[in-house]
Amino acid sequence: MTVVRYLHELAFIFFVGGQLLLVVAVTPAIRRHGSEAAMREAARRFGMGSALALLVLIATGVAMASHFDAWGRPALHAKLGLLVVVLALLGVHIVRPRTRGISLAMLAASLAVVWFGVQLAHGS
Numbered sequence: 415m416t417v418v419r420y421l422h423e424l425a426f427i428f429f430v431g432g433q434l435l436l437v438v439a440v441t442p443a444i445r446r447h448g449s450e451a452a453m454r455e456a457a458r459r460f461g462m463g464s465a466l467a468l469l470v471l472i473a474t475g476v477a478m479a480s481h482f483d484a485w486g487r488p489a490l491h492a493k494l495g496l497l498v499v500v501l502a503l504l505g506v507h508i509v510r511p512r513t514r515g516i517s518l519a520m521l522a523a524s525l526a527v528v529w530f531g532v533q534l535a536h537g538s
């Protein structure tokens with residue numbers, strides 16, 4: 415189970431950390447000094463990595479929830495509900511990539527998912 419948890423944490427670090435980096439540094443810098451092509455390339459590369467990270471998160475999350483018998487825990491229900499919100503926002507963001515509010519909402523929801531993950535890890 416240690417390998418599964420490691421992969422889960424690595425995937426959420428990429429997904430959520432990448433969002434933070436994009437919102438705080440990359441997107442503002444490219445918008446100010448870069449080109450439209452640079453923005454599309456950064457988004458495309460992060461999107462591919464994010465898709466893989468989400469697949470890993472879902473697979474390892476299912477494995478851990480089953481292993482730790484956590485399916486009935488309210489924190490897991492909240493985390494899964496927020497994951498649905500993140501996925502819906504991601505879908506909107508793919509269709510409307512220039513909507514900063516969607517990006518910020520997705521980041522906020524992703525951070526809340528991490529919060530509930532911490533609660534699950536500590537038995538709360």
